Amino acid sequence: MAWRVIARVGLAADGNGSHLRNAVENILRQGGLVRTQTGTWESAAMSEANVAATWSATLAALANPPSVNAQPPRRLRHLWLYIDEVPSTAVPSDDANDVEV
Numbered sequence: 001m002a003w004r005v006i007a008r009v010g011l012a013a014d015g016n017g018s019h020l021r022n023a024v025e026n027i028l029r030q031g032g033l034v035r036t037q038t039g040t041w042e043s044a045a046m047s048e049a050n051v052a053a054t055w056s057a058t059l060a061a062l063a064n065p066p067s068v069n070a071q072p073p074r075r076l077r078h079l080w081l082y083i084d085e086v087p088s089t090a091v092p093s094d095d096a097n098d099v100e101v
Helices: 019-031 048-063
Strands: 002-012 041-047 075-085
Touching (some): 002 019, 002 048, 019 041, 019 048, 041 048, 048 075
Antiparallel strands (some): 002 041, 002 075
16 A cells, blocks of 8 residues: 655754754655645655654654754654555455444
């Protein structure tokens, strides 16, 4: 299964040349996301494993800015993350059994 990902990351006390911003951008790019003109990061389709690895690394950097040589007070201000399944024409839909939680 492939997933579409749309995200927006906001950092507090972040200036140009921020180690934290640069680290997050590198992780997202390596994961296959592309920064749009509106500042969101998007992918058309990512594997489940790639989504998990990319966001695990991103959240680890955001949770511990010194791990990427970012100095306080740089920190996460907000993270908006949207993930949904990319429909596959090869796999019949089983929407009747889908459950929202």
